Amino acid sequence: MVTPAMPAVSFQNVSKTFPASRGDIHALSDVSFDIEQGEFFGLLGPNGAGKTTLISILAGLTRASRGHVLVHGKDVQSDYQAARRQLGVVPQELVFDPFFSVRESLKIQSGYFGIRGNAAWIDELLEGLGLADKAGANMRQLSGGMKRRVLIAQALVHKPPVIVLDEPTAGVDVELRQTLWKFISDLNKRMGSTVLLTTHYLEEAEALCGRIAMLKNGRVVALEATSELLSRASSNVLRFKTDQALPLDLNQLARVTGRVVQLPAHDALEVERLLARMRESGLTVQDVEIRKADLEDVFLDLMQGARGVPQVRGEGASA
Numbered sequence: 001m002v003t004p005a006m007p008a009v010s011f012q013n014v015s016k017t018f019p020a021s022r023g024d025i026h027a028l029s030d031v032s033f034d035i036e037q038g039e040f041f042g043l044l045g046p047n048g049a050g051k052t053t054l055i056s057i058l059a060g061l062t063r064a065s066r067g068h069v070l071v072h073g074k075d076v077q078s079d080y081q082a083a084r085r086q087l088g089v090v091p092q093e094l095v096f097d098p099f100f101s102v103r104e105s106l107k108i109q110s111g112y113f114g115i116r117g118n119a120a121w122i123d124e125l126l127e128g129l130g131l132a133d134k135a136g137a138n139m140r141q142l143s144g145g146m147k148r149r150v151l152i153a154q155a156l157v158h159k160p161p162v163i164v165l166d167e168p169t170a171g172v173d174v175e176l177r178q179t180l181w182k183f184i185s186d187l188n189k190r191m192g193s194t195v196l197l198t199t200h201y202l203e204e205a206e207a208l209c210g211r212i213a214m215l216k217n218g219r220v221v222a223l224e225a226t227s228e229l230l231s232r233a234s235s236n237v238l239r240f241k242t243d244q245a246l247p248l249d250l251n252q253l254a255r256v257t258g259r260v261v262q263l264p265a266h267d268a269l270e271v272e273r274l275l276a277r278m279r280e281s282g283l284t285v286q287d288v289e290i291r292k293a294d295l296e297d298v299f300l301d302l303m304q305g306a307r308g309v310p311q312v313r314g315e316g317a318s319a
């Protein structure tokens with residue numbers, strides 16, 4: 001009999017309550033799921049959903065009010081050192097010591113984990129993250145994007161099997177995003193590292209993550225393979241611009257951003273019905289296009305709690 005591999009990360013009934021003057025804040029409520037070894041896993045949710053709180057608990061920076069978190073079987077509270085060794089956490093904020101050079105800061109970080117003679121791996125990190133020509137630069141002299149690369153290198157200095165990235169590409173340029181994803185995807189494929197990623201860029205999660213958990217108000221509202229999540233969406237989106245108000249029935253279905261209106265549609269017949277309804281209501285539109293639904297559509301559907309798309313009944317439309 002083959003014993004299943006131990007999960008890389010196991011969240012077991014994790015709850016977190018912050019006391020506040022106007023009643024407790026339930027940042028996380030009974031969150032349970034496992035991330036398997038070698039997965040590239042996405043944790044998504046709107047602002048305040050609880051993503052950072054969950055990652056802080058995983059990293060041992062915040063205590064859960066209830067429940068347990070295990071990293072390769074080690075409890076992040078009762079067995080902190082062993083659990084922490086398995087983790088490389090790239091934090092959201094840029095925190096660093098301004099007095100050292102890039103290479104020195106990586107050597108010092110290796111020292112925290114009791115690692116000596118780490119020069120070859122440090123060189124590989126510097127090369128892979130496009131930092132080779134900055135190795136001797138003082139941290140103070142680096143741009144924000146370069147500092148972020150150093151933070152990533154610091155998190156990886158002890159070759160952790162589990163890499164946790166909390167919004168690593170928020171506010172960074174396209175070049176760094178691509179360098180970072182190439183490097184992390186490579187670690188995931190070549191070394192079998194497990195990756196847990198939180199991001200606001202849904203196209204990033206769609207491109208990289210094999211499985212996704214979505215959090216809303218501290219609860220898991222979806223936990224599925226990315227392909228399954230995508231297949232749940234209406235397959236098409238009818239997109240156009242208008243300066244006019246939509247009729248009520250269309251407005252109920254639409255996602256409106258300024259002049260841009262997006263309407264979900266399962267198939268060509270539904271697109272036809274929507275177009276007929278628009279014509280019938282005298283709506284003047286520009287730049288009409290039909291695109292394939294993406295993760296953002298699934299995400300917004302779930303966050304609005306709108307499951308399933310109501311039928312539009314145009315003239316002669318059969319239900």
Ligand SMILES: Nc1ncnc2c1ncn2[C@@H]1O[C@H](COP(=O)(O)OP(=O)(O)OP(=O)(O)O)[C@@H](O)[C@H]1O
Nearest residue numbers: 018025026027045046047048049050051052053054
């Ligand atoms: N130290 C704290 N004290 C009180 N409330 C907190 C604290 N940290 C987080 N919260 C609250 O817990 C909830 C979850 O916050 P959290 O930062 O985990 O969300 P998030 O999903 O990471 O959001 P974002 O995408 O904005 O980073 C929010 O309501 C937040 O205000």
